[in-house]
Amino acid sequence: MNVEELIRKYNVPAPRYTSYPTVPLWEQDLIREQHWMHIVNRAFEESNQEKGISLYIHLPFCESLCTYCGCNTRITKNHKVEEGYIDAVLAEWRMYLNQWNEKPVIRELHLGGGTPTFFSPSNLQRLIGGLLNGAIVHPAHEFGFEGHPNNTTEEHLQVLYDYGFRRVSFGIQDLDPKVQKAIHRMQPFENVESVTKAARKIGYTSVNFDLIYGLPFQTVDSITNTIDRVGELMPERIAFYSYAHVPWIKPGQRGYSEADLPDNENKRRLYELGKEKLTHLGYTDIGMDHFALPADELFKAAENRTLHRNFMGYTIFNTDLLIGLGTSAISDAKYGYLQNEKVVEKYKEKVLNGQLAIIKSHAMTDEDLLIKRHILSLLCTGEFCFEPDLLSVLEKGALDQFQVMQKEGLITLEGDKLQITQLGKAFIRNIAMLLDLRLKRSKVSAKPVFSKSI
CATH class of the missing domain: 1.10.10.920 (Arc Repressor Mutant, subunit A)
Incomplete structure (x- = not known):
């Protein structure tokens, strides 16, 4: 063949x-809150002191909808939503803190979305300060966040750097204006270049670019140009994802038709071209969709066979306990999973009333x-x-x-x-x-x- x-x-x-x-194949009977906390405590006791634990914070707000996106988002230009949402996330975190007789050791912390840099630097400061208050930061930690090249400021970068963040991921997808217009993600290369240089100047040691192949109107020329421009900046990591066309789940993808997408064979050619060019630049394929330069910790973890994969994607640590906070966030407590309510209002109502906002769960x-x-x-x-x-x-x-x-x-x-x-x-x-x-x-x-x- x-x-x-x-x-x-x-x-x-x-x-x-x-x-x-x-997630779609989890058992449908919900784990009750008391049972979930028993599962969490078991994983916490096994992992906390030796490995530490991981935190994923879902910040769902975006000012505009990127139509390729499959994430759980809330589109708004009203930044007054920030403070109330942070109150809810910190209230949820306190429910876990109250379960433990010792301080959690935070090994990994990741801010995802949505657009984490939708939040003001001062509100991110309040969020991270609140999360780390009463916790211990592991000396070999990895903190990272997802930033939008158009709205990530030097102040964002500095505030998070001061809390120990050294990794930042920017969603680039494609630099061709026609593709960007179709997916409603207009961001000139100059913005990408500026924020990448700012991150490195401040001291970030690992910059990741998300790229996607298979987008509407994408061609060999657009992929070639995108990766050539990416090569001018040489981020330490590249995530080169296959576009997931799921308009039955994400109606925003109905803004273009399947006729606008590369067919199967052309989509595969785009991947092979991208992979060839990334390899030529010095990147190594270290796992599904991911490439890294030899100096990056993700590459080293792959070489050392310590690479791990969870709801944050590929990571360099396996902590056994990942707590997800915020709407739609998923927790992995080794012996069970839990997903939070996806609707902001329902999530806030439950956690501010002292309840976990459980929508799905599974006992292993x-x-x-x-x-x-x-x-x-x-x-x-x-x-x-x-x-x-x-x-x-x-x-x-x-x-x-x-x-x-x-x-x-x-x-x-x-x-x-x-x-x-x-x-x-x-x-x-x-x-x-x-x-x-x-x-x-x-x-x-x-x-x-x-x-x-x-």
């Missing part, structure tokens, strides 16, 4: 595996933990071993399909070890799906839920 035939075969809806089970089974461990190994190291416990639960059809993938050149099988080949990296989501027992047994169709794998 040539590459085009493989793409036609495997370009099917597939999860991105920031968790296992994936022993089988879930087994499969999660192997999928994480696949996504973070490119390999896993067919341990007896795994073989006892996998269906024969999955094992047969692994044999087919070996013949196709996507993986190698030697003894009890599976390894992804260079060709197979592009099909890693398809390989992971063969381990996904929840998806196989579910009545939920992957088609209307997940974006295509390639």
Whole structure:
């Protein structure tokens, strides 16, 4: 089979595996608050002193809608919403602090969105100060945030730097004006250049650019120009994502039609071109969608086989306990997951009344933990071993399909070890799906839920 035939075969809806089970396949019976806190406390006791814990804060507000975006956002130009939202996030955090007999050791902290730099520097100062008050910052911590090139100021950068932030991620997507207009994300290269240089001048040691391939009106020329301009700035990390066209979930994507998108083969060419150019610039493919320069900690974690993946994407630490605060934020407490209410008003009402704003949850089974461990190994190291416990639960059809993938050149099988080949990296989501027992047994169709794998 040539590459085009493989793409036609495997370009099917597939999860991105920031968790296992994936969110649509969580058990529907909600974990009660008391049970959730028991799960959290178990993970806290196992992780806090040795590894520390992670915090993800979801800040959903944006002044305008980027139509490619699949995140949970609230579009408004009213900045009065900032203070009340921060009050709610800090109230939610206090519920967790009140559960613990010792101070949490914060190893990772990430501000996502939405647009975190929608918030004023002074309000971000109040938020971070409130989160760290009563906590211990791990000496080997990593704090990062997502910034919009158009509104991230030197004051934003300095305030967060003073709290220990050294990593910033800017959403670039594509620098072609026609593409930017279609996705409603107009940002000249001059803005990207200015904020990148400002971050480095202040002392940020890791700058990430998010790029997307498969956007409306994207061409070989636009990808070439975008990566050439990115090469002038050489961010330490690049996230090169496949555009997820899910208009049934995100109606804003109906602003353009599927006819405006590159077809499957052209989309794949855009990826191969982008990957080739990034490699030529000195970046290494360190995991699904992610590239890094050799001096960056993400590259070093991949080399040291300590890379981890969770709801924040690829990270350099596995803390076992990730607390998500804010609307739609997801917590991973090793033995269970919880997602918050997605509607700002419902979230605020619950947490300000002293209740967790639970909308979805899942308690892990022993089988879930087994499969999660192997999928994480696949996504973070490119390999896993067919341990007896795994073989006892996998269906024969999955094992047969692994044999087919070996013949196709996507993986190698030697003894009890599976390894992804260079060709197979592009099909890693398809390989992971063969381990996904929840998806196989579910009545939920992957088609209307997940974006295509390639």
